[in-house]
Every structure is written in C-alpha cells, then in structure tokens.
Amino acid sequence: MSALDLWRERHRALAPQLPGAGLPWLARLRARALERFADEGWPTSRQEDWRHTSLAFLEQSELVAANAGDAAAAVERLRAASPDGHWLVFVGDRFAPALSAIGALPAGVTLMPLADALATEADTVEAAFGRAEDGDSPQALNAAFFTDGALLRLTRGVALEAPVHLVFLPGGEAHGRHLRNLIVADAGAAATVVEHYLPGADGSTLTTAITRIEAGPDARIDHLKLQEEAEGAIHLAGIEARQARGARFASHSLSFGAKLARNDIRTRFDGEGCEALLNGLYHVDGRRHVDHHTLIEHASPRGTSHEFYRGLLDGAGRGVFRGRIIVAQDAQRSDAMQRCDNLLLSRQAEADARPELEIYADDVKCAHGATVGQLDEDSLFYLRARGLDEPHARQLLTYAFAAEALARIGLEPLRARARSALLARLPGGELLEALA
Amino acid sequence: MSTATRPIDAFLEQEYTAGFVTEMESDTVPKGLSEDIIRMISARKNEPEFMLEWRLAAYRRWLTMRPPTWAHLRFDPIDFQDIVYYSAPKSKKDGPQSLDEVDPELLRTFDKLGVPLHERARLAGVAVDAVFDSVSVATTFKKELGEHGIIFCAFSEAVHNHPELVRKYLGTVVPPGDNYYAALNSAVFSDGSFVFVPKGVKCPMELSTYFRINARDTGQFERTLIIAEEGASVSYLEGCTAPMRDENQLHAAVVELIALDDAKIKYSTVQNWYPGDKDGIGGIYNFVTKRGDCRGARSHISWTQVETGSAITWKYPSVILRGDDSVGDFHSVALSNHRQQADTGTKMIHMGRNTKSTILSKGISAGRGSNTFRGLVKVTPRAEGARNYTQCDSLLIGDRCAAHTFPTIEVRHPSARVEHEATTSRIGEDQLFYAMQRGISAEDAVSMIVNGFCREVFKELPMEFAVEAQKLLGVSLEGSVG
Secondary structure (H helix, E strand, O other): OOHHHHHHHHHHHHHHHOOOOOOHHHHHHHHHHHHHHHHHOOOOOOOHHHOOOOOHHHHOOOOOOOEOOOHHHHHHHHHHHOOOOEEEEEEOOEEOHHHOEOOOOOOOEEEEEHHHHHHHOHHHHHHHOOOOOOOOHHHHHHHHHOOEOEEEEEOOOOEOOOOEEEEEEOOOOOOOEEEEEEEEEOOOOEEEEEEEEOOOOEOOOEEEEEEEEEEOOOOEEEEEEEEOOOOOOEEEEEEEEEEOOOOEEEEEEEEOOOOEEEEEEEEEEOOOOOEEEEEEEEEEOOOOEEEEEEEEEEOOOOOEEEEEEEEEEOOOOEEEEEEEEEEOOOOOOOEEEEEEEEEEOOOOOEEEEEEEEEEOOOOOEEEEEEEEEOOOHHHHHHHHHOOOOHHHHHHHHHHHHHHHHHHOOOOHHHHHHHHHHHHOOOOOHHHHHHHO | OOOOOOHHHHHHOOOOOOOOOOOOOEEEOOEOOOHHHHHHHHHHOOOOHHHHHHHHHHHHHHHOOOOOOOOOOOOOOOOHHHOEOOEEEHHHHHOOOOHHHOOHHHHHHHHHHOOOOHHHHHHHOEEEEEEEOOEEEEEOOHHHHHHOOOEEEEHHHHHHHOHHHHHHHOOOOOOOOOOHHHHHHHHHOOOOEEEEEOOOOEOOOEEEEEEEOOOOOEOEOOEEEEEEOOOOEEEEEEEEEOOOOOOOEEEOOEEEEEEOOOOEEEEEEEEEOOOOOOOOOOOEEEEEEEEEEEOOOOOEEEEEEEEOOOOEEEEOOEEEEOOOOOEEEEEEEEEEOOOOEEEEEEEEEEOOOOOEEEEEEEEEEEOOOEEEEEEEEEEOOOOOOOEEEEEEEEEEEOOOOEEEEEEEEEEOOOOOEEEEEEEEEEOOHHHHHHHHHOOOOHHHHHHHHHHHHHHHHHOOOOHHHHHHHHHHHHHHOOOOOO
C-alpha cells in the first residue's frame, strides 16, 4: 500500500471521530481536501515553490508518536514569565482544559478551542475556514485531518488588551497533529496572538498548522509565532491573512526548532491604506532545515509593507527564504520594502534566498535586498581590541545580528520570551542572557 | 500634465526604423524539422561526419525535452514544424574569395545598415564577420588578424579549417542537452562566428558581427564560440537589426566563451530586432543561451548587453567561475515598450577560490511592456572567498507596464559575501515638468533621465556601441511618457 493510500485508510478510520463530523459542509470539504492531497502527494523539489525543500521523503518515513513530558511544568514556566493573557494549551491534537486558563474576556470576544466552536459557532467557523483548494498539498492534508486549534473572534471596535497565548505541546497520535487556528477581527478590533510550539520530552512527529486571519477595516492583529519543536520534528505551517481597508497586520515568525520547518506566510491588501510588517528570524544547526515562503499582495492602493528576515545558519543547516511582493495594476502609491540577511556560521551551512518583486503599477516605492555573509572582521577586531576573546566576540556579534529582529517585537514579555528561546540555541547563551 | 497629446505618448509610438526586406535568391530547405532535414543542412555545409553525428545526437535529445515554462512570458506555443531551418544566400555556393565576389545586393543591404565593410571597415578599425541570414558572406581583416595568429571566421569555415579546435571546445560550455532551445540550436545551427585568440595575444581590434534576420520564415540559429588561450584578450561586439515582419520569427542562438588562465573576454551586444508593432503583432522571439566559462585562474569574462528589440527576450548570459581568482561581470540594459516581454538576467556560478562577480541590471518598462530580471548567484562548497554584488533597478514609464525582479541566491561557503539590492522607480510628472519648465522638450527629458539611469551600463560598452545604444533607447522609447 502506498503512503498516500495509507492516508486515505487513516481518514476512513478517523472520520467519524473528527470534530464537526456531523456538519455536511465540513465533511464535503474534508473529503475534497483528502482527494486533493492524495492526487498531489507531498511536494517535491520539482515544484517551483518547493525547489529547495522537498517533502518527498515523507512518502517513506514512518511517523512516530511523541510524548509531551511534564506539560504542566512547561506551561507554568511560560506563564510565570508573562503573567497576563488568555491561555489555551493543546497537547498533541487536542485542547487540554486542565492546563489552560482562558480567563475573563471582554464583551464581544469569542475565544475557544476550534473543536468546541464547531458545535456552538459553526457559522463563524465555516465563513473563516478557507477552502480545500487553498495552499499546497500539506494544507489540504491539514484540512482533511485537523482536530483542533483556536477560534478568536472580535466584534466591531473591541480591543483585547492582553495577548492570547496558544501553546502547543507534542503528544498523542502517531499520524501527526493537524491544527487550525482562525482569527476574525471586525472593524476597528485589535488583538495580539502568540502561537508557541514547544518540544516534548521525547519522540517527534509531523505537525501541520494553518492559521487564518481576517482583519476587518482598521483592525489590528499582531501575530507572533515561536517554533521550538524537537530535533526530529517536521513542522509544516501556513499563516494566511486578509486585510480590509486600513487594517494593520504584523507577523513575527521565529523558527528555532524542528528537523524541517516550513512556513508559508501570506497577506493580501483587499482595501486601501493597509499596513503589514513581516518580521522573521531563523536559526539552524546540525542537519536541520528551515524554509520561509512569504507573499505580500498589494492588491489595493496606498498599502505599506515592510519585511525583514534574518537567518543564523550553523552546522550543516540550511536556511531557505523566498519572499514575493506583488503590486497589482492600479495599486498606486504602494510602498514595499523587503530585506533578507543571512549569517553563515560554518563551512557546511547553506543559505538560499529569493527576494522577488512583481510590479504592475508605476507610482510605487519598492526595494528589496538580500545578503549572505559572515561576521564583519572589523567589528570582531574592535571587540578583540577591547579585550574580548574571539569566541565571545563572535557570540556577541551573532547575537547582535539576531537582536535586530527581536527588537521589532512590540510587547516586552513576548520579546523576552523570544530572546530566551534564541539564547538557549546560541553558544555562550547564558553569558549573553546575563548581559542582556 | 494632461495636454491632449501627451508628448510621452507620441514618443512611445515611434515605430521601428530598420524595417526593410532585401529581395535575394535564397537557397532554403523545406519547412519542418526531422533527421533528414538535419542531414540536408549538414550536407549543404559539407560538414565532416563528426558534426553530423553531433547534430543528430542533439536532435534526439531535443525530442525528449519540453519547452521551459518558468519564464514570466506569455506567447502562443511555437510550431517547430512550421519553420525553415536553413537558408543561405545563393552566391555562397561558389564561396566569395573577396569583397568583389560578394553579391552587390547584399553589400547594399549592409550599406543601409551602416555595416563598415569595404574601406569603411578599415577606417572604422572593425573587422566584421557579417552573418546574413544563416551563412557568413564576407570576413574582413582576416589577414591582419592572421598575423597575430588570431582566427576570426565563420563557424562553418572553422569546422573545415580548424576541426580539432571545434571538436575540442564545441559544446563544452553549453552542452547540447543544456536546455530546450540550446538542444534545438545544436541540432540545426546554421552558422555564426568562431574566434580563437592564441596564448599571450591581445587582439588588436574590436571584433564585430552584424546579424541580420532576412529571408521570410527563417529562424536563425547562430552558434558562436570564442576561445581565449592563456593570457589572451579579446573584445567582441554583436549587433542586430532585422527587417519588419508580420509573423513571429524564432531565434535561438548559443554563444560559448572559454577563457583560460589570465585570459579576458569582453562580449558586448546591442540587440534591436523587430519588436512587433505597438499592438504586439509580429516581432522576433529571441531564446538565447549565452554562457562563459572562466576555465583558467585569473580569467575574466564580461557580458554587456543592451536589449531593446524582440517581442520576446529569453536570455541569461552567465559565467561559470571555475578558475581561482576569476572574475565575471554582467551589465545589462533591457527595455520593453508596447507589448514587448523580456525575461532576462544572469547566472554567476562561483566554483574557484576568491572568485568575484558583479551584476548590474537596468530594466525599463514602458507602455504595456513587461520586464523581468531573473538571476542566480551560486556559491559552491569549495568557492572560498567568493564575492558577489548585484544591483538591479527598474524604471517604470506609464501605469500599464510591469517590472519584476526574481533573484536567487544559493550560498554554501561561509566565507562568501553575496549582496543583492533592487529598487523600482518611475519617471514622474514632476521630473518632466521641471525639465520642460527649463525649455527641454519632454522627449529630451525622457531621454536624459533614461540615459542617466543606464549610464553605469553604457560606460561598459565600447565607444561606437555606447553612442548607438543611447540613440536606440531614445528611439525605442518614443511615445512612452504621459
């Protein structure tokens, strides 16, 4: 039996237990998505979007169950560092109520696990869910198999002060976990959402995670994703945003873990005067591989987008970045700026960067830049002249390179969390932590 | 600025000035492509057996390949059986020994184009290997070059007179199966230029070939091979104009450059083939594979191109930096007006130690033109100390044109430094207003702004070409501002 048939088989067995099994629209969507995945199979490097990241090996590989370990302790540590907020914790493919603390919510805010929302808020979920045809085949797999995630819905003008923390611990099923988060903000609403993927005690598995964001007119959504999965994990994620007139969207994607991580981050300006910030930082070592594909569609006039990605590539790791900016015809007065900078820290590391501009309007300000290089010799010399030995000087400069990405994260507790996650990865991190 | 006839519109609408057809007897083969046609081409050219075998192998390879679809281009599929693959001016049969033997009609055509044959060639100090449709007709300055041991001749001549060199180098930079159009070229190539500069020789003059597509429905498939031995240097100019046509004509050339230790090759192109009319009817399809191989240490290959013509341009002059300390340059101006589409750029493959490359690309889009820069900078695991700098600017004229930038960077050595920068700007009403206020016409103002935008590339061109290129841009852009 081929691997794709196995997925069909699994789906047949699981379908009755999947959340929303009684909803005809969802059953149809799941069936279409499954067929699509079975047709297309895992993406391979023959596809332009997957040229540097082939998933063909998943055809062969056996998925193993992971163990969350002491989930309560891990969540406790996070909560101690950022006491504010609404906490939803997921272990494996399900919501874990005992570890969660949603807390009091202002009027006009709905925040609940998606599996529950399918029972009580089915219309909202249907409207925001997306289609079986969206994204590449892993996204279709996600649609066919998703079990849980979060739904956040904000009505007109509601601002959620404290961040929403979605914490994902591995565990459970051997066929992987498939998570979907839906964020819907009506006109003028505002929220900050953190998605944090933690490593478990042992084992590693496949994760697909799709987050869909709809920002209404003048709404503001700040999204921070922190991916610290275990060394053997496969993490395939997509963040898809739509922005109405004047909406602001910020995405911070910090990818430090997993054997292979792929993030597809897209946003589209459906109305005039939108703003987007795409901020990213990735670190690989060993034989790990991280890939970010971003797309910003300036589909309407007077939009502004700023994109900054930075990579630290160590060991025999490989960092891939492809950033596309499309300025549609008549999307005049668009302002798009994109940068991708990579630091190669070892002989075997590899950086691949493809910054792309597609412009169909003339009154625009667009620029992009990409660099691949190593630490500046002059800066090293400067620090050494001041008495730092070479390893420490290198560590300090490496951290400084990455710190620029951290500095763009607005809320201090989140910035601090991202910083400790990074320092845990860098050599000499404890020392730098003390300095920071 | 909303005058009734905007000066930029008038400027953009200027049509192609080099469109005329010379009536000549042509010796053509039937339409279509098959092994028989290839045998026929090879037989007409009296080629040795090895060339025929090479062509047939390429053809069989081509049959298994599919046309590439990744380029940002839109055109109807090409019917490869509806093309005449060989056409030679009749008089070639007797083989003209001197200019006097050349068909006077042909010479008049060159006169119209301003090709410096005759005395003019000598005065201009340019040796011209004129490719008229598919066969070289006259080569000048052969004697003078011969004294230095330089071989500069038609490719078909080289096959007869220097088969050992052709065998040694042909297809070593662009192998027959490299890509769809290169395979096609390898199977049916008609003629082209062959340059060999022996060890230590600095070529005393700029070498130049004028290509001209002439006979109706004849695709042109040139093959150019330039070899610079140790310490040699050569500068080669390629310029094109073509008569006006209503049918799309396919052009698939292959150019191979080989630079051994300390050699330097500079290859400059001004391409002004018929771009189609302002509604996109007609025009040349230009699918070209150009690649240089810096085979030796400290070698240097430099591509400079000004692309203003063709309905479709698909062209990526590249450099393989194999030798230690070798250097590759790419300087490009690409202009697309009306409904022209250009997908062009370069590849720099760093393999040797301390290799350097520079990419400077200026894209100008006007009217409904679409201009794409596509580049690859690759640093392989052994390329210690590789350095690349890429600058890639787009200028947009009008709100219906498109400009795209698709660079790829792949780095596998930690000591590499690769930088890419790209910007997009436009010619604004305010800039034009400023110039016109001071008594400069809109056309001149556009010309000035565009020439300023392209200056860094123009200064890489040899003198005669730089002048021609500036004029060409002005002419090609007429009617584009509004």
